[in-house]
Amino acid sequence: MGKARSLADQLGTRAEAVLLGSGTAPASLSLLSAGAHRVYVCDDPAFAVYDPECLVATLVGLAKAHAPEILLLGSTAMGREVAPLVAACLQTGLTAHCIDLSLNDQNILEQKIPAYGGLLSIICPERRPQMATVAKGVFAAPDLAPSPSGEIIAVPVSQDVSGRVKTLEVVRAEPDTVPLDTAATIVAGGAGAGDAGGWRQIAALAKALNAALGCTRPAVDEGWAPLDTMIGQSGCMVSPALYIGVGVSGEQQHMVGITQAKVMVAINNDKHSPVFNQVDFGIVEDCRQFLPVLIEKIKNRQATRMTCG
Numbered sequence: 202m203g204k205a206r207s208l209a210d211q212l213g214t215r216a217e218a219v220l221l222g223s224g225t226a227p228a229s230l231s232l233l234s235a236g237a238h239r240v241y242v243c244d245d246p247a248f249a250v251y252d253p254e255c256l257v258a259t260l261v262g263l264a265k266a267h268a269p270e271i272l273l274l275g276s277t278a279m280g281r282e283v284a285p286l287v288a289a290c291l292q293t294g295l296t297a298h299c300i301d302l303s304l305n306d307q308n309i310l311e312q313k314i315p316a317y318g319g320l321l322s323i324i325c326p327e328r329r330p331q332m333a334t335v336a337k338g339v340f341a342a343p344d345l346a347p348s349p350s351g352e353i354i355a356v357p358v359s360q361d362v363s364g365r366v367k368t369l370e371v372v373r374a375e376p377d378t379v380p381l382d383t384a385a386t387i388v389a390g391g392a393g394a395g396d397a398g399g400w401r402q403i404a405a406l407a408k409a410l411n412a413a414l415g416c417t418r419p420a421v422d423e424g425w426a427p428l429d430t431m432i433g434q435s436g437c438m439v440s441p442a443l444y445i446g447v448g449v450s451g452e453q454q455h456m457v458g459i460t461q462a463k464v465m466v467a468i469n470n471d472k473h474s475p476v477f478n479q480v481d482f483g484i485v486e487d488c489r490q491f492l493p494v495l496i497e498k499i500k501n502r503q504a505t506r507m508t509c510g
Contacts, residue, residue, distance in 0.1 A: 204335070212308060237351060274336065276336040312487055336438045381439050451478070
């Protein structure tokens with residue numbers, strides 16, 4: 202919301218937010234506090250369970266009615282599905298997983314993504330709205346106004362829904378590890394793990410440190426780690442006090458996800474790896490030989506503390 206308000210101020214227009222859900226109306230005040238001039242609220246039982254068709258139809262209807270210059274959505278699991286459907290319905294472009302947004306000298310939105318070893322700016326000069334998705338944590342949260350002013354407008358749920366998609370059951374899985382987005386310590390593994398055995402050692406380090414376990418794209422592609430643990434441009438953005446990258450090469454697509462980490466450590470057997478130019482501390486070792494020793498020392502240190510305590 203903070204970035205949306207900043208862009209709106211530069212364009213001399215309003216920052217408006219859309220809140221869709223069931224029982225979510227009270228959250229509209231938080232959006233006003235965060236900088237929205239106006240909040241469109243669709244609080245309806247139809248949104249009690251995730252229904253992409255209903256979400257898309259309602260967003261498209263609002264966009265057609267109010268013709269925004271820019272439309273931003275969160276790069277969440279839902280946002281990554283809904284955003285391209287909305288863009289297709291509005292016949293406009295969409296840039297996913299942006300890590301920065303700015304206006305050029307023609308007041309056209311520059312949507313920046315990591316690519317080709319740097320940042321690539323994408324623009325949509327002809328079609329409107331200009332659409333982008335942004336992951337949580339990319340932009341700093343705005344200061345909340347204690348006494349916000351602005352409009353809250355109730356809107357109906359769209360009836361222009363085919364009903365092709367129906368949610369029959371919702372099964373919520375309990376996380377068996379520390380959540381990445383709130384973790385104080387994160388251990389992330391990459392292709393340098395080598396194989397499933399190497400990955401199990403990385404997971405053991407995370408367990409020994411009571412840390413969240415994250416990964417890079419190769420670990421997902423190899424089947425070692427689930428997609429929802431991927432950190433980076435197309436994954437999640439994190440801000441731990443301590444980040445430990447094991448077998449991570451330093452590709453920008455991953456590193457953009459850890460820019461808010463306070464202390465970064467990398468373990469890699471290639472002393473020329475680009476990752477060492479981007480972290481606070483580097484350890485040049487083969488992780489498959491180094492991790493068992495490190496884990497043993499951590500366990501011994503923890504046992505000593507428990508004995509002394």
